[in-house]
Amino acid sequence: MLSTMQDDVPLTISRILRHGMTVHGDARITTWTGESEPHRTTFRATGERAAQLAHALRDELGVRPDDRVATLMWNNSQHVTAYFAIPSMGAVLHTLNLRLPADQLVFIVNHAADRVILVNGTLLPLLAPLLPRLETVEHLVVVGPGDTSVLEGCAPQVHDYEQLLAGRPTSFDWPELDERSAAAMCYTSGTTGDPKGVVYSHRSVYLHSMQVNMAESMGLTTADTTLPVVPMFHVNAWGLPHAVFMTGVGMLLPDRFLQPAPLAEMIAAERPTHAAAVPVIWQGLLDELAATPRDISSLKTVTIGGSACPPSVMRAFEELHGVRVCHAWGMTETSPLGSLAHPPGGLTPEEEWPYRVTQGRFPAGVEARLAAPDGSFAPWDGASPGELEVRGPWIAAAYFGGVGEPPLRPEDKFSPDGWLRTGDVGVISPDGYLTLTDRAKDVIKSGGEWISSVELENALMAHEAVAEASVVAVTDEKWGERPLACVVLKEDREPVSYEELRTFLGKTVARWQLPERWVTLESVPKTSVGKFDKKVLRRQYAAGELDVTELG
Amino acid sequence: MLSTMQDDVPLTISRILRHGMTVHGDARITTWTGESEPHRTTFRATGERAAQLAHALRDELGVRPDDRVATLMWNNSQHVTAYFAIPSMGAVLHTLNLRLPADQLVFIVNHAADRVILVNGTLLPLLAPLLPRLETVEHLVVVGPGDTSVLEGCAPQVHDYEQLLAGRPTSFDWPELDERSAAAMCYTSGTTGDPKGVVYSHRSVYLHSMQVNMAESMGLTTADTTLPVVPMFHVNAWGLPHAVFMTGVGMLLPDRFLQPAPLAEMIAAERPTHAAAVPVIWQGLLDELAATPRDISSLKTVTIGGSACPPSVMRAFEELHGVRVCHAWGMTETSPLGSLAHPPGGLTPEEEWPYRVTQGRFPAGVEARLAAPDGSFAPWDGASPGELEVRGPWIAAAYFGGVGEPPLRPEDKFSPDGWLRTGDVGVISPDGYLTLTDRAKDVIKSGGEWISSVELENALMAHEAVAEASVVAVTDEKWGERPLACVVLKEDREPVSYEELRTFLGKTVARWQLPERWVTLESVPKTSVGKFDKKVLRRQYAAGELDVTELG
The missing domain is CATH 3.30.300.30 (ANL, C-terminal domain)
Structure with missing residues (x-):
């Protein structure tokens, strides 16, 4: 028996965009520029720019549904615009990791068959030498100032972002897409073999964003401003750009200013309440603040992931700066939010620590099991180890096989019954806290x-x-x-x-x-x-x- | 192009149950008994009881997929068990409103073709006189003590809940259902015509529960205990039973003790941090506390819905008891969460009031428009009125037409393009706050x-x-x-x-x-x-x- 609900309303990124533009139209996106004034815009204006970008990509560059449109960009408002415009028009946002070796970047762009690259002007020196080896790229769109002389004689057509958008309509009739269709992709570079692509669906992005907004997750509100130091080319910036459009949270974006000194400066000036980054950034910020004190008292919580955070860093932030650090675990294949280390309620601060240094608990939507060495599944007793396997609507089922090729399901990464083998080994306590101890291969x-x-x-x-x-x-x-x-x-x-x-x-x-x-x-x-x-x-x-x- | 994500993982109530039983197995459900000790259980034990109930319903009572199993019950742990067992096994939970006139109850049970009714023993005097007119009910399961002599000679077979469950397996191999299949149903009794049934899907319940858990919604955490005074027969108790299993929030259930004195007593004794009820309950509680002071300092926030709350009641709770009241709007057709009146960030308490007395902002997942008298859609300018129409994955698309009959789509309730006509007239401000002023028919x-x-x-x-x-x-x-x-x-x-x-x-x-x-x-x-x-x-x-x- 079917329900009488609107089960046909697809969970699409254009719905998140429309919600952010209307209900939270005045919410702010501030991008650090390294100059006297940051760049300031709103969700409404960003949505209007997204419409202009979609018109330009479709009408001027000929982007069609399912075409891959890549970004080689820092965290800035134009990257947010691309995050919404490209999937909402039915194309696929492919975020390129600017820290990868040249050979891997070339492999990734060719494997994804990217037709267009949006590139920050400041990153042209990195991109230009690769261009002769890119087989499918027809258009480059240069975003922001940069030395375009390095592009002279290159094969793709070069466009200026502002000129491309100018005068185009500020609304777009976003198509009603199948929620299972491709929205975005991100490659993960393993230690062996070629990088592997994960293709996120509108559905997976939407559900992951709801999860990020749950109180037991990052749980931000309109009273918050978040500083995603985690790059937007790194697993959807942990879901923050989509999540903030759902709830009207302000965003402070660091662009290319990821060094401890400008980070301290922008926190003091723009007063974010939340930030997200890998541990090494936080260690650097601690050292910077010890050398040159600044007021970071606006910061209430930071989410740390990417690798295990030294407890000493967590304690130092709390004791010296009143910032609460929340440990999280995830990977490209998990969108990435896989677990968060919120302690149970009702404990003293000292009692909370043993929980806070774990990888945390799984949110609803991430099912977990431990594959034990003997082929069984290990109990959640805090002692029996196993390789962590996860299942859920924002977990990968396969890797992108290439255009027109079937998806890849290497058996060391996916179980026959469809679970992702994370490659991480650990234990789970009776109350659901995950502690990772090893990589399976070690x-x-x-x-x-x-x-x-x-x-x-x-x-x-x-x-x-x-x-x-x-x-x-x-x-x-x-x-x-x-x-x-x-x-x-x-x-x-x-x-x-x-x-x-x-x-x-x-x-x-x-x-x-x-x-x-x-x-x-x-x-x-x-x-x-x-x-x-x-x-x-x-x-x-x-x-x-x-x-x-x-x-x- | 399809994604490589696990888009085939259905959003089902059994997943919520499994999550609550494992990650939050020790979370507590406390039911007030009116005696010296309340009844105490955990999520894990409740899940084990749900498995036993499902075995009993299937093996002993012959309940098959899509069969309607009704509950005529107060808010108690056995009702929570039914909330999870019945939909998870593929049957449909039909919550009966015990406050309806006898004729309407009879109509509803016959229209839904309920095969089984789970009934609290204390409600047998209400049910017994209706039994001769119920055409489809084969089994009554009596939950908790009550005078079963009133059932003598009745047509349905009578079972004792505890005897029925005793000794059955405490796990159940929950089927992997289509997320669009029926999970639960609830009838709304309009002022004219017969009551109309809304059939919730697993998908709609799952998404609604995620929304309830978002920080900008009720946003509860494991540090919270919620007191749903709102009856569990009333629109899924506003989604709280499902939501708490997603995040490990404790529950305090009032059973039939909904009068101000026992409510004050259970708050003082069990110290919930959150509660949800209609305004009249809160007015009564205020009066009770004025007459007989009790310590309700554990209560931090209450969610009020069902009808507009007098600002005087909101202010009194805040000033006298330190309880923050959050206004919400919804209806049976909206699962029910349609909007919540959280003020924007950064305001003083006095500046917040004009926002807090509105019906609030729409959460992501509820799209809204105002159908103006001239057939156009009114702008969100805080002045132009229209009938509120909503669309989204937990909004009704139709009413239940009866067994084997097509769904009903009366044109005064559903627009041709699939939006729900709420029957409420109001305005929406530029920043997305809804203020309802009239019923459309008035x-x-x-x-x-x-x-x-x-x-x-x-x-x-x-x-x-x-x-x-x-x-x-x-x-x-x-x-x-x-x-x-x-x-x-x-x-x-x-x-x-x-x-x-x-x-x-x-x-x-x-x-x-x-x-x-x-x-x-x-x-x-x-x-x-x-x-x-x-x-x-x-x-x-x-x-x-x-x-x-x-x-x-």
């Missing part, structure tokens, strides 16, 4: 049980003679895999034997998890972003290049 | 313009000689309709002429709106709930029973 699978390399590394580094430690899985005939402990010893300490280190580990680690194989290194090989590069260690071990000692 | 349509009967009535009652005033539309050859002013004069005042009253009106009302036809009454006829009964006045006028004076 876990040692020993005799049907898992050994956490992170736990062994932390335990080793707690020894006073150890400067660095990295533990990787190596093949073992009997157990399948066993841990190889790689240590860097401090130069100014007494030498320590492997036996002593193993005894030390035995105080905190179960006996069957203790490594037999040990090696001493000058330093642990690192990736370009400073993480331990375990691939290198595994390769060196396999090639017999390491001086391994086996304990009895 | 507006006087004069020469292509509307005259507000409420505005004329208020203006008349401001005259010191007028005790009561009611203004109704009467047919006029030239203008279509014109206002008829009916006044009741105060006995202890100097007599006043119609000319004087018209001159008095002219100070605040436009000249073309001034009534020509006047009549003096002993008293204004009233409905059973104390509202002016304009139907009677119109009928008396048409029959020539009123002593009308026409001014030149």
